[in-house]
Amino acid sequence: MGHRRYLVARDPAKDDLIRNYRMDLIQSAEVLDQSFAQAEGFSMAEYAAQSFGIWQDPDQFGEVVWKFSPEAATRAAEFRFHPTQRLEPQPDGSLTVRFEAAGWLEMTWHLYQWGDKVEVLAPEGLRAMVHDHRRSDFSSMP
Incomplete structure (x- = not known):
């Protein structure tokens, strides 16, 4: 999405919000012995289309x-x-x-x-x- 690379993810321990994380700002990563399933009904294309670029602001939509x-x-x-x-x-x-x-x-x-x-x-x-x-x-x- 856009000219920067983003990780699109959510942290179920926090809430159900989808967030964009700039890949160039991730300082470290750790491989876990866990897996996940994509949320039912989630579409990356539909998610991306909510914004002009990257920024997702429900108040501006x-x-x-x-x-x-x-x-x-x-x-x-x-x-x-x-x-x-x-x-x-x-x-x-x-x-x-x-x-x-x-x-x-x-x-x-x-x-x-x-x-x-x-x-x-x-x-x-x-x-x-x-x-x-x-x-x-x-x-x-x-």
Whole structure:
């Protein structure tokens, strides 16, 4: 998941929450004479799709709507921003992209590359995070 490698696991001694552990920060490991069974109904693909990148925050999870300008629409249509994305070409040549996920900080890192060629329509919290950082001086798009 993402550009770093993560171990996705849960510690049943603590609770049933699934957690992401950065592999590069694990200092040691120990082989135990124990085994485990994956939780019934767990899907790594569904788990991963709850976030834009890695970050899983239930308070941020919800519909995300981005509108790419007409000059960015063709390029944006080539991207797979999220596995559940829906692309909606608009009559003015712009492109609306919709999906459900969390991870606003990771989204802002990605959206910054698009400069002022993308507008966040929803959620409002993400819109507020990127609004003052939309730039018109980028000579190319991702």
